[in-house]
Amino acid sequence: MTVIEKSLILAAMLLLTAPVSVSTTEKSTSASKSAESPTNVKAPFRLTAVVLDAGHGGRDPGNVGPGRKKEKDINLAITHKLAALIRKKTAYEVHLTRSTDRWISLTERARIANELPPRQTLFISIHCNSHPDSRVHGLESYIFNLQATDKFAADLAKWENDEEVVSPVDFIINNLHKRGVDKYSWEAARIVQSVLVSQLGTRNRNRIAPDRMVRQAPFRVLVDTRMPALLVELGYLTNKAEYNKLSSARYQDKVANALLEAIQQFDQATQEVDKRIEARLP
Numbered sequence: 001m002t003v004i005e006k007s008l009i010l011a012a013m014l015l016l017t018a019p020v021s022v023s024t025t026e027k028s029t030s031a032s033k034s035a036e037s038p039t040n041v042k043a044p045f046r047l048t049a050v051v052l053d054a055g056h057g058g059r060d061p062g063n064v065g066p067g068r069k070k071e072k073d074i075n076l077a078i079t080h081k082l083a084a085l086i087r088k089k090t091a092y093e094v095h096l097t098r099s100t101d102r103w104i105s106l107t108e109r110a111r112i113a114n115e116l117p118p119r120q121t122l123f124i125s126i127h128c129n130s131h132p133d134s135r136v137h138g139l140e141s142y143i144f145n146l147q148a149t150d151k152f153a154a155d156l157a158k159w160e161n162d163e164e165v166v167s168p169v170d171f172i173i174n175n176l177h178k179r180g181v182d183k184y185s186w187e188a189a190r191i192v193q194s195v196l197v198s199q200l201g202t203r204n205r206n207r208i209a210p211d212r213m214v215r216q217a218p219f220r221v222l223v224d225t226r227m228p229a230l231l232v233e234l235g236y237l238t239n240k241a242e243y244n245k246l247s248s249a250r251y252q253d254k255v256a257n258a259l260l261e262a263i264q265q266f267d268q269a270t271q272e273v274d275k276r277i278e279a280r281l282p
């Protein structure tokens, strides 16, 4: 990160934390303005809608494994299975950023999500990973941060971002909209990682993260979304055993069931006192 980028981020942080001084005439309107604001940090988060984002699509295959199935196909199959489960078993609305094999930009995916109320919606981007070493396997969950947890996370975000980079200015502007939902992103990713690792019996590749559960990286699709948002890498298509599992309908059903369980646990957690969520943040 350059010195200019660091200064811009510092300026944004000051903006976010500084008390707002207003003149007497402005004071009379400031209260009603803040109550209407979508960034009102006081409003409780109550889950009513889930946006499922199947990574890649169309001309962008994503990662490719040893067999015929590509990442874009596996992501979409799991997304459809999860959407069907949510509709059958819960009262949440489900929205898909893509429901067919078509290309869609990362900013468009976020735009679709942002039509929903940020304090009632959870955004989950579904992906599968790859690695030059075919022995590497396991599961990772990410939330957005301009500064990646580690070099691997930074490289992964660069690859998933394709040509759509995240500038510090995007980060600052979008962070203003995200005020108050960050802790929910963290909680959602923590629950997704923990439920999926235990239910799927897969390797937790987030052990190097501060809380051993949630990694951070500058994913383009996560910077623009104004609601709690996470990206999950379900496994490595370059690992033959994991490719075979992720390509099978049976394992895809298991993943969808585990994700549903995670969404429901997240909903319950947000209904608890917010302080309990804060207490778990590293």
Ligand SMILES: [Zn+2]
Residues within 6 Å of the ligand: 055, 056, 062, 063, 071, 127, 128, 160
């Ligand atoms: Zn991907």
